[in-house]
Amino acid sequence: MDSSIKPISIIRSLLLFLIPGVLFWLHMKWTVPFVANILSLSSYASWLLVGTFLLFLPLFSVTLVFIKKDGFNLDKKTILSRLFIKKMKGSDWAWTFGGLLIAGFLAGGITYLLTTLPLGIDISDIKDISPIETSQLIGKERFFLLLLPVFFFFNYVGEEMLWRGYTLPRQELSIGGRAWLINGLFHLVFHLGFGMIMIIVSIPIFLMIPFIVYKTKNTTTAIIIHAILGAPVQIMVALGIIS
Numbered sequence: 001m002d003s004s005i006k007p008i009s010i011i012r013s014l015l016l017f018l019i020p021g022v023l024f025w026l027h028m029k030w031t032v033p034f035v036a037n038i039l040s041l042s043s044y045a046s047w048l049l050v051g052t053f054l055l056f057l058p059l060f061s062v063t064l065v066f067i068k069k070d071g072f073n074l075d076k077k078t079i080l081s082r083l084f085i086k087k088m089k090g091s092d093w094a095w096t097f098g099g100l101l102i103a104g105f106l107a108g109g110i111t112y113l114l115t116t117l118p119l120g121i122d123i124s125d126i127k128d129i130s131p132i133e134t135s136q137l138i139g140k141e142r143f144f145l146l147l148l149p150v151f152f153f154f155n156y157v158g159e160e161m162l163w164r165g166y167t168l169p170r171q172e173l174s175i176g177g178r179a180w181l182i183n184g185l186f187h188l189v190f191h192l193g194f195g196m197i198m199i200i201v202s203i204p205i206f207l208m209i210p211f212i213v214y215k216t217k218n219t220t221t222a223i224i225i226h227a228i229l230g231a232p233v234q235i236m237v238a239l240g241i242i243s
Contacts, residue, residue: 005082006070007173010182016167017186020059025193027055028132043133044237045141052151060158063166083165084219096221099212100228106204114200136240145238152234156226163187165219168210180214181207205229 027050036046063083068074072082080086088096137144163183171179184207188199191206213222236242 004071005169005173008167008170009174013167013171013174013182014186014189016162017189020055021190021192023058024055024190027051028193032132042135042137042141044135045137045144047132048144048147048151052147052154056151056154056158059162060154063158063162066162066166083161084169084213084217085161085165085223086218086220088218088220088224092216092218092221095212095216096224099208099221100225103204103208107201110201110203114197134234134237136243137238138240148235148238152227152231156223156230160219160222160226164210164213164222168213172214180210183210184208 028047031050031054032043032046035041035050036043039046041049064074064079067079067082070082072078086092163186168179168183171183175182187206187210188203191199191202209222209225212225213219233242
């Protein structure tokens with residue numbers, strides 16, 4: 001079987017984002033409240049369960065299935081090589097933190113404009129962009145702190161494996177130098193359930209991540225950026241440091 005990387009059409013690559021995006025929305029709308037009610041959990045604790053095992057673990061697993069279907073072996077060396085998950089070099093770190101600073105500055109500028117222009121948007125609209133109501137883990141829910149590392153792994157590594165490691169190189173073969181832009185815009189589709197305010201504010205971040213991977217040819221940069229943007233805030237929320 002030919003194990004070379006093959007191009008992917010626009011429609012098929014869009015479906016790789018759209019189908020999980022629909023699943024994401026369904027989980028937020030129905031599964032998370034259902035599990036929270038059945039198990040008497042907060043929405044956030046329910047989301048840790050649902051997100052880990054019904055969304056991000058499947059994304060991780062689907063990537064391995066796709067790699068195998070494309071003719072690659074599923075040993076560690078081959079997986080890392082096919083997904084361009086490499087050790088970080090000095091230039092990779094420079095792209096990572098430089099990109100974070102630029103994307104953060106641009107996202108801050110967009111936030112400022114949204115809250116100062118006469119658009120009827122106040123700061124609480126920006127603050128509460130997540131459809132999952134985050135809250136401190138208390139009582140029996142403190143055991144979910146043990147789940148956080150698992151959630152983080154399948155969230156940050158699982159997403160970036162599929163969309164940056166697996167899909168982006170195939171998009172490059174089909175559409176060339178614009179692949180990072182299409183990849184970033186399609187990633188917005190996955191998050192449509194968060195609403196348009198979140199989408200608008202996050203455009204610089206969603207575009208910066210695939211651009212950096214495109215430039216460095218290293219998916220590890222995306223995993224690190226994703227983790228830096230998500231993990232510290234979630235840990236502080238879970239511990240009650242911030243609300």
